[in-house]
Amino acid sequence: MLRDFNDVFKDELLDPARAAGLLSFSISEQDGDFETFLLSLRDIVQARGGMAPLAETTGLGLNSLYKTLSRNGNPEMKTILRILKALGLQICFAPAGKDVEKVVRAIEAVETGEPSTSEEQPVETLETVKA
Numbered sequence: 189m190l191r192d193f194n195d196v197f198k199d200e201l202l203d204p205a206r207a208a209g210l211l212s213f214s215i216s217e218q219d220g221d222f223e224t225f226l227l228s229l230r231d232i233v234q235a236r237g238g239m240a241p242l243a244e245t246t247g248l249g250l251n252s253l254y255k256t257l258s259r260n261g262n263p264e265m266k267t268i269l270r271i272l273k274a275l276g277l278q279i280c281f282a283p284a285g286k287d288v289e290k291v292v293r294a295i296e297a298v299e300t301g302e303p304s305t306s307e308e309q310p311v312e313t314l315e316t317v318k319a
Contacts, residue, residue, distance in 0.1 A: 229272075245274040
């Protein structure tokens with residue numbers, strides 16, 4: 189039996205890593221297109237139960253959230269941060285022109301003290317990422 193695309197996509201967005209990947213892609217690969225970022229964030233919110241639970245968790249008004257996560261949304265940074273926190277996500281900055289995945293792996297290596305030694309994914313350090 190075929191599943192509806194939106195159901196499959198919704199299931200994918202329940203995974204924090206995939207949700208973070210979508211947001212990273214929508215802001216970095218789309219030349220900073222903030223509209224795409226907001227709509228991607230809205231898709232993640234919808235996949236995780238919708239606006240009402242998010243409003244309760246963040247303390248933001250329901251109407252405010254609908255406006256914020258729309259094509260014409262123009263939210264303050266603190267609003268985006270509250271939404272991301274409620275979703276269990278955070279912003280991660282990387283030097284321009286660097287592979288974001290390498291930066292994330294380097295940060296994880298520092299946090300855990302155990303860098304990946306996979307031959308397919310060479311160990312990155314914060315120093316090599318800076319270079």
